[in-house]
Amino acid sequence: MAYKTLIVEIEDHVGLIRLNRPDALNALNSQLIGELAKCLTEMGANDKVRAIVVTGSDKAFAAGADIKEMSEKSFVDVFAGDMFTDDHDTIVRCRKPIIAAVAGYALGGGCELAMMCDFIIAADTAKFGQPEINLGVVAGLGGTQRLTRFVGKSKAMDMHLTGRFMDAEEAERSGLVSRVVPAKKLMDEAMDAARKIAEKSAISTMVVKEAVNRSYETTLTEGILFERRVFYSLFATEDQKEGMGAFLEKREPQFRDK
Numbered sequence: 001m002a003y004k005t006l007i008v009e010i011e012d013h014v015g016l017i018r019l020n021r022p023d024a025l026n027a028l029n030s031q032l033i034g035e036l037a038k039c040l041t042e043m044g045a046n047d048k049v050r051a052i053v054v055t056g057s058d059k060a061f062a063a064g065a066d067i068k069e070m071s072e073k074s075f076v077d078v079f080a081g082d083m084f085t086d087d088h089d090t091i092v093r094c095r096k097p098i099i100a101a102v103a104g105y106a107l108g109g110g111c112e113l114a115m116m117c118d119f120i121i122a123a124d125t126a127k128f129g130q131p132e133i134n135l136g137v138v139a140g141l142g143g144t145q146r147l148t149r150f151v152g153k154s155k156a157m158d159m160h161l162t163g164r165f166m167d168a169e170e171a172e173r174s175g176l177v178s179r180v181v182p183a184k185k186l187m188d189e190a191m192d193a194a195r196k197i198a199e200k201s202a203i204s205t206m207v208v209k210e211a212v213n214r215s216y217e218t219t220l221t222e223g224i225l226f227e228r229r230v231f232y233s234l235f236a237t238e239d240q241k242e243g244m245g246a247f248l249e250k251r252e253p254q255f256r257d258k
C-alpha cells in the first residue's frame with residue numbers, strides 16, 4: 001500500500017518505516033498515526049518482516065502531535081472521536097519487535113511513540129521531552145505512564161512539569177534509551193540490531209516481547225510464573241531443538257519458526 005506520510009521499505013527481513021512530514025518536523029497528525037497503525041498491521045501479517053525499525057529525519061523523530069490539527073478541537077471532538085485510541089492500541093499490539101531509531105526531536109507524542117516501541121536507539125543529537133504543559137495540556141499518548149516507568153517518578157515529574165528536554169546522554173543514563181551512537185551511525189546501528197533480531201526464531205522474539213511487556217502489567221510472582229510457563233512451552237518447538245542442537249554441534253542455528 002502507498003502511504004502519504006511514511007516511506008516504507010522491506011530489506012533483509014526488516015521493515016523500515018520512516019515518518020515523513022518534513023515541513024512539520026514529522027508532527028503526528030491523524031493521517032500519519034492512522035497510516036503508521038495500518039503499516040504495522042500489514043508488517044505484522046507479512047512473513048517477510050521479522051523485525052521493524054521506526055525512524056524520522058536527522059532533525060526530528062517527531063516533534064509531537066500536530067498542534068495545528070488539534071488547536072481548534074473541542075472536548076467533544078476529542079472525547080467522542082476517541083482521538084488516537086484505536087491507532088495507539090494497534091501500534092502497541094504489534095507482536096513483532098519494533099526499534100525506534102531517534103535523531104533530533106522526540107517531543108510530546110513523538111517521545112510517546114518512541115516509548116511505544118520495544119527499545120530506543122538514540123543518535124547523540126536526540127532530544128526527548130514532554131512539553132505539553134507549555135500548551136496548556138498534558139501528555140495523552142501514554143507519556144505520564146510510560147516515561148515514569150522508564151525513568152522513575154522524580155525525573156518524569158521534572159520533564160512533564162517543566163517541559164524541559166533531555167539530551168541523549170541523560171536519556172541513556174536514565175534508562176529511556178538502550179544505546180546512544182553518533183548520528184551518522186544511527187541507521188546502521190538500528191538496522192544491524194533489527195537484522196540480528198530477524199535471525200532469531202520469530203516464536204521466541206514474540207514470546208520475549210510479550211513476557212517483558214507483561215512485567216509492566218502484573219506482580220513479580222505472576223510475571224515470573226508467566227515467564228516460566230512460556231519458557232516450558234518453547235520446548236514444544238522445533239526451534240528449541242535446533243537452537244540447542246546447533247550450540248552443541250558448534251554451528252549457527254537455522255530457525256524455521258516452528
Ligand code: CO8
Nearest residue numbers: 023024025027063064065066067068083084108109140141
Ligand atoms: N505540530 C505541528 N507543527 C509543528 C510541530 C507540532 N508539534 N512542531 C513543529 N511544527 C512545525 C512548525 O510549526 C514549523 O512549521 P512552519 O514552518 O509552517 O511554521 C515547522 O514545524 C518547523 O518548526 P520550527 O520552526 O518551530 O523549528 P525550530 O527548529 O525553531 O523548533 C521545536 C523546533 C523546538 C521542536 C519546535 O518546533 C517546537 O517546540 N515544536 C512543538 C513541540 C511540542 O510542543 N510538542 C508537543 C505537541 S502536543 C502533543 O504531542 C500531545 C500528544 C498527545 C496526543 C494525545 C491524543 C489522545
